Amino acid sequence: MLMTQYGYLLMQSMHFLIKGGNISFSNDSRLAALRGGSLHLDALNIFNGGNLLRQNILQVNMTGVTGKVKFNPDGNLIHPAYDIINVIGNGIRRIGYWSNYSGLSVVPPETLYSRPPNRSSSSQKLHGVIWPGQTAQKPRGWVYPENGRHLRIAVPSRVSYCEFVSQVPGTDKFAGYCIDVFTAAINLLPYAVPYKLIPYGDGVNNPSCTELVRLITAGVYDAAIGDIAIITNRTKMVDFTQPYIESGLVVVAPVKKRNSSAWAFLQPFTGQMWSVTALFFIIVGAVVWILEHRLNDDFRGPPRRQLITILWFSFSTWFFAHRENTISTLGRFVLFIWLFVVLIINSSYTASLTSILTVQQIFSPIEGIESLISSKDPIGYQQGSFARDYLVNELGIHESRLVSLKMPEDYAKALKDGPHRGGVAAVVDERAYIELFLSARCEFSIVGQQFTKNGWGFAFPRDSPLAVDLSTAILKLSENGDLQRIHDKWLMRSACSLQGTKLEVDRLDLKSFWGLYLMCGIACLFALFINVLQMVRQFSQYNSLEVASSGRSSTSARLQTFLSFADEKEQEVKSRSKRRRLEMASYRNETMDGYSSKRQDIESPPDESPHASNEA
Ligand code: GLU
Numbered sequence: 343m344l345m346t347q348y349g350y351l352l353m354q355s356m357h358f359l360i361k362g363g364n365i366s367f368s369n370d371s372r373l374a375a376l377r378g379g380s381l382h383l384d385a386l387n388i389f390n391g392g393n394l395l396r397q398n399i400l401q402v403n404m405t406g407v408t409g410k411v412k413f414n415p416d417g418n419l420i421h422p423a424y425d426i427i428n429v430i431g432n433g434i435r436r437i438g439y440w441s442n443y444s445g446l447s448v449v450p451p452e453t454l455y456s457r458p459p460n461r462s463s464s465s466q467k468l469h470g471v472i473w474p475g476q477t478a479q480k481p482r483g484w485v486y487p488e489n490g491r492h493l494r495i496a497v498p499s500r501v502s503y504c505e506f507v508s509q510v511p512g513t514d515k516f517a518g519y520c521i522d523v524f525t526a527a528i529n530l531l532p533y534a535v536p537y538k539l540i541p542y543g544d545g546v547n548n549p550s551c552t553e554l555v556r557l558i559t560a561g562v563y564d565a566a567i568g569d570i571a572i573i574t575n576r577t578k579m580v581d582f583t584q585p586y587i588e589s590g591l592v593v594v595a596p597v598k599k600r601n602s603s604a605w606a607f608l609q610p611f612t613g614q615m616w617s618v619t620a621l622f623f624i625i626v627g628a629v630v631w632i633l634e635h636r637l638n639d640d641f642r643g644p645p646r647r648q649l650i651t652i653l654w655f656s657f658s659t660w661f662f663a664h665r666e667n668t669i670s671t672l673g674r675f676v677l678f679i680w681l682f683v684v685l686i687i688n689s690s691y692t693a694s695l696t697s698i699l700t701v702q703q704i705f706s707p708i709e710g711i712e713s714l715i716s717s718k719d720p721i722g723y724q725q726g727s728f729a730r731d732y733l734v735n736e737l738g739i740h741e742s743r744l745v746s747l748k749m750p751e752d753y754a755k756a757l758k759d760g761p762h763r764g765g766v767a768a769v770v771d772e773r774a775y776i777e778l779f780l781s782a783r784c785e786f787s788i789v790g791q792q793f794t795k796n797g798w799g800f801a802f803p804r805d806s807p808l809a810v811d812l813s814t815a816i817l818k819l820s821e822n823g824d825l826q827r828i829h830d831k832w833l834m835r836s837a838c839s840l841q842g843t844k845l846e847v848d849r850l851d852l853k854s855f856w857g858l859y860l861m862c863g864i865a866c867l868f869a870l871f872i873n874v875l876q877m878v879r880q881f882s883q884y885n886s887l888e889v890a891s892s893g894r895s896s897t898s899a900r901l902q903t904f905l906s907f908a909d910e911k912e913q914e915v916k917s918r919s920k921r922r923r924l925e926m927a928s929y930r931n932e933t934m935d936g937y938s939s940k941r942q943d944i945e946s947p948p949d950e951s952p953h954a955s956n957e958a
Contacts, residue, residue: 366390409452423451428471438468479532492538496554496563497521498570499543502724502749503775505832506569509541516541519832523586524567524800526824527815535808542566548726548748555580555801565808566801571772573728573796581804584813585797586825589774591729595708595767596757597787602699604857610694619687626680627656633673640666659684708768710790715739719767722747722756729770732794750779757786772796774833781835881907884919 367387374384389395400413412420423441427434441451443459446466454460470478497516500508507518516539528535540563543549551570557563559579571589572582603609611619631652635641641651651666658664659681668674708714714721715737723729725746733739745766747753759765769776773792780786802809819825881904907915 364391421451421455426468428469430472435472436469437471477532492536493564494562495537495539496542496557496566497539498549498551498554498566498568499541499545500569501543501546501548503569503778505778506774507567509545514539514541519587519828520568520798522828522832523816523819523825526819526828527583527586527800527812530815530818531811537565539567548724550726552576552728552731558801558803564803565806569774569798570801571728571796572799573732575728575731576801579804580801581806581809582799582801583809584816585799586816586819587774587798587829588796589772589798590792590794590796591732591770592773592776592788592792593708593711593714593790594753594757594769594771594776594779594786595706595789596760596785597704597706597789600705601853604853604860606698607695607857609698610691622680622683623656623660624653626659626676627652629676630655630668630673633670633676634668638667638669638673660688704787706787706789708789711737711770711793712790714768714770717767719743719761720745720765722753722766722769722771724748724771724775727771729772733770753779754783754786774798778833778835877908880915884915 367389370386370388373386373388400417403412405411409423410421414420421441421443423439425436426438426440426446428437438446438448439451440446441454444451444454444465445461446468447454448467448469472478473480497507497509500506505518507516507520509515510517528537542554542557551568552575554566555570555576556579558566570576572585576582608616631641631648635648641648643651655664655666659677662681662684668677708717720743721733721739722745723733725748730744730746733744734741745756747756747769753769756765757769761767768789773788776788780788800809800812816825884907
């Protein structure tokens with residue numbers, strides 16, 4: 343457009359000169375001085391009316407096709423303006439204007455000259471551009487791939503954990519989490535990338551991803567996609583995209599639920615705490631006794647009874663079941679403080695015991711990678727995984743301890759067998775596989791912390807622009823939630839049901855309380871035993887008197903007497919045997935008296951028999 347205006351001006355000027363009839367050319371001495379050069383500039387003439395022509399041009403003041411044409415004293419156009427056009431095939435489309443007054447705009451600049459100039463970025467607008475390929479998406483400025491060749495992208499042919507990537511049997515297609523992520527990412531690129539997926543591996547064993555990456559540097563493949571961990575060795579050979587899943591190394595080991603012990607009721611408190619608590623019960627009992635015994639009949643009596651009262655009173659406060667009245671103010675004060683202490687101790691004990699008995703406690707001899715390294719037991723790893731090199735080179739584990747495992751079933755069997763039956767103590771593998779493995783196997787668990795931070799990415803040759811663009815696409819997938827949706831589609835499994843296990847533990851069973859019942863039973867037996875001993879001792883005394891008085895001594899008669907004796911109130915038995923003893927004593931006295939009187943008066947026989955007196 344500018345050229346058109348200048349051409350128009352030039353024609354006007356020429357016309358003006360021609361009208362004056364004064365067009366002449368002459369040699370320039372400066373050009374003549376350049377003689378000898380290969381350009382032969384000395385042969386050129388210069389136009390003598392040049393200055394005049396320039397002045398004429400600068401004096402132009404007219405309205406052209408695009409508006410006013412006028413120059414300022416510096417020779418610059420006043421308000422130069424251009425149309426901005428979008429060339430589409432053979433056609434054009436105006437998408438806006440540019441002027442040095444208002445910059446870019448979608449309205450003609452002439453309409454803006456009357457307004458104050460506005461160069462703010464929000465006012466710099468153009469209509470949308472239609473780019474080659476009839477797309478409104480801004481192109482990157484390069485075309486991929488060159489020469490119309492398809493990209494050869496290698497995909498590991500996995501034989502286990504096929505949810506991540508595997509070849510669809512009987513086809514040349516691939517499916518899995520990694521494939522879906524790749525497809526979604528490549529669809530986000532602003533240009534088409536023709537590619538061909540090529541299986542890598544023998545289909546029997548899991549292939550080595552490090553070897554696959556090496557084949558990219560060797561030029562066998564243009565890229566590799568799949569469950570390829572981004573690790574130092576590999577980043578030295580190829581460029582990786584941003585990781586699309588986190589997957590560090592973890593240790594998996596068999597776990598057992600720890601059964602609560604029979605003495606779990608002792609666990610809430612330490613030995614020291616139990617001792618101090620018991621000591622305080624006695625101290626408080628003694629203090630209350632000192633404060634009460636001069637005033638309170640409940641705390642008086644024979645020393646033995648008072649000692650029992652002290653112990654009974656203080657220990658019954660544990661259950662707030664003390665019956666003895668406290669009547670002194672100081673006694674009540676001490677008791678109030680003590681009852682508050684007991685309340686806190688009691689509730690802490692209850693809470694602690696509840697958590698000990700109900701929280702599921704998991705136990706494994708392997709506690710993490712440190713205890714695994716220090717043990718001498720075999721360790722499983724996934725066939726083809728970088729984990730083997732990591733365990734040997736970074737953690738210094740001897741190769742003879744490492745056992746290659748292929749399928750998840752192999753993991754489970756080796757872990758179940760354990761190190762003593764040809765299995766392994768633990769398996770070291772990436773978290774992504776292990777989460778899948780554990781989803782259906784509650785008898786195993788990740789122990790300790792994840793000890794490496796890795797992720798999986800797609801591998802491209804060094805400086806490949808595709809690695810950068812796919813990274814951006816992966817970040818976009820992650821931000822818009824598509825990555826999570828793909829994850830859930832392939833890898834969300836119903837986690838092993840902890841709910842059922844927990845319910846089982848919540849129901850307290852006899853196992854946790856047999857210690858208490860045993861104690862109570864022993865106390866009962868002991869008390870019964872003492873009671874029987876006392877009863878037998880009393881009975882032997884009582885029976886000797888009965889036999890002496892009644893003369894019955896058969897076994898059945900003795901058993902009958904014992905049973906009726908056991909049924910009687912102790913107080914009654916005691917008072918009766920006391921009476922018997924007195925009667926016996928008086929009978930003996932009488933007999934002795936009678937015998938001495940017989941000896942004195944042998945002719946006169948006695949009037950009454952001792953039995954008659956007894957029966958009376
Ligand atoms: N994610 C593993 C690695 O990057 C591959 C595991 C396998 O294919 O066995 O080494």
